[in-house]
Amino acid sequence: MDYKQTLLSPIKIGNFTAANRFFAQPMECTDADADGNPSDLTYARYENLFKGGFALIDLEAITITGESRGRKNQLEIMPKNAAAIAKFVRTLKAINPKALFVFQLTHAGELSNPAFSRRVTVKNLPGYEGDLLSDEEVDRIMDEFVLASQIAHDAGADGIDMKFCHGYLGNQILRPYNDRKWKYGGSWGNRSRFAYDLYERIQKAVNDPNFLIGSKVSLWEGFPGGFGSASPDSPVMDMTEPIDFIKNLEARGASYFVETIGNPTITISYVEADRDHEYMTFMHAYFANLLKKICKPETVIIGSHFAPFRDGKNTRLGAMNPRDTALFAYAAKCIQDGVMDMVGLGRQSLADPLTPQKLIDGKENEIKYCSSCLNCLELMIQQEHIGCATFNKRYTKTFVEMRKRLGKVGAMHT
Numbered sequence: 001m002d003y004k005q006t007l008l009s010p011i012k013i014g015n016f017t018a019a020n021r022f023f024a025q026p027m028e029c030t031d032a033d034a035d036g037n038p039s040d041l042t043y044a045r046y047e048n049l050f051k052g053g054f055a056l057i058d059l060e061a062i063t064i065t066g067e068s069r070g071r072k073n074q075l076e077i078m079p080k081n082a083a084a085i086a087k088f089v090r091t092l093k094a095i096n097p098k099a100l101f102v103f104q105l106t107h108a109g110e111l112s113n114p115a116f117s118r119r120v121t122v123k124n125l126p127g128y129e130g131d132l133l134s135d136e137e138v139d140r141i142m143d144e145f146v147l148a149s150q151i152a153h154d155a156g157a158d159g160i161d162m163k164f165c166h167g168y169l170g171n172q173i174l175r176p177y178n179d180r181k182w183k184y185g186g187s188w189g190n191r192s193r194f195a196y197d198l199y200e201r202i203q204k205a206v207n208d209p210n211f212l213i214g215s216k217v218s219l220w221e222g223f224p225g226g227f228g229s230a231s232p233d234s235p236v237m238d239m240t241e242p243i244d245f246i247k248n249l250e251a252r253g254a255s256y257f258v259e260t261i262g263n264p265t266i267t268i269s270y271v272e273a274d275r276d277h278e279y280m281t282f283m284h285a286y287f288a289n290l291l292k293k294i295c296k297p298e299t300v301i302i303g304s305h306f307a308p309f310r311d312g313k314n315t316r317l318g319a320m321n322p323r324d325t326a327l328f329a330y331a332a333k334c335i336q337d338g339v340m341d342m343v344g345l346g347r348q349s350l351a352d353p354l355t356p357q358k359l360i361d362g363k364e365n366e367i368k369y370c371s372s373c374l375n376c377l378e379l380m381i382q383q384e385h386i387g388c389a390t391f392n393k394r395y396t397k398t399f400v401e402m403r404k405r406l407g408k409v410g411a412m413h414t
């Protein structure tokens, strides 16, 4: 099978069929309005993704609370947002009714920005100190996640991605570092309780067998005591807990997992490597493959970190035939070899949201490829509206103005 056939073949996910193997990664772009609702900028981004031929689109991290959040202009999902979210889903589904839409639900925990919100923590991590969460507060946060799932369902979303990655609250609770003696810490049983109870409660509350539940999981955070390490202070990787975790989520109804590793504020290159460290991408194949090995064949495994594979002309990925480092060729090989079932595009979806559609239409030569410059990440760190500063003039302007304001000189990366 050639790469086009592989990438454009359908796949069953839960009770749905995804039309092809392209997954739009959740990409926070901090452009919600003052109430946390989608703004014109948010609409423009998602309208492009829905026109872009992606079979499964993951709405960027949407916060279940305004009290503790990572971004000033983050999308919010609370009863006050329900009508705006329903309108958003309706509009997007009218563009492409076949595209499946899941929402990535999050709480930032220790990554809440104290400049405009309350930083809370399961156990103070050096550099991320905040108010210690009590049992009752986490119980309340779980109620908010359940409510957010119901709002997503009622708005017409096809499912949720309960976020257990990148060092946000769902991930913080799981870490061996969370060895505080409390309802949600210490033993593995206590640390996994939040996730397992939440999965069960969400499904009961939504009560729709078609509603997808899945998660993007950082299988290894990559620092001592992070999820996937051997003990609260060990730097040694140990997959015992992550494997148990995945199997238990699967047993509780997960129909898909999105592979990822790392924590953007501590081990950024594992999450999204810059252009000098693009070889990090090969680590992701190991973890996606691990998910494939431990999950049932019908559980859909989505791989991450494809930005380095452009048109095959990336000379930084040494020891490979240039033809094999082209994004489509590499991604199709991963699927054919059983390493993953779907291919997640993150930064590439900002660079060119029409990437899958251009493959479908035979217009591959018109695709604009991400250069891993990470200017989008710099926009995020500065709480600016995010988009591709290389290919979208609106964001080039934002980027240049931001750099001037910060007194930074020099050309932006391209």
Ligand SMILES: Cc1cc2nc3c(=O)[nH]c(=O)nc-3n(C[C@H](O)[C@H](O)[C@H](O)COP(=O)(O)O)c2cc1C
Residues within 6 Å of the ligand: 025, 026, 027, 028, 029, 060, 061, 104, 165, 166, 216, 260, 271, 272, 304, 305, 306, 307, 308, 344, 345, 346, 347, 348, 376, 377, 380, 386
């Ligand atoms: C600007 C930006 C926003 C992101 N927002 C999210 C997010 O909301 N949720 C998430 O799980 N990952 C987020 N990520 C990580 C990406 O989804 C993806 O895992 C990572 O960029 C690696 O994949 P790529 O090579 O396809 O970009 C973000 C990354 C960037 C650069």
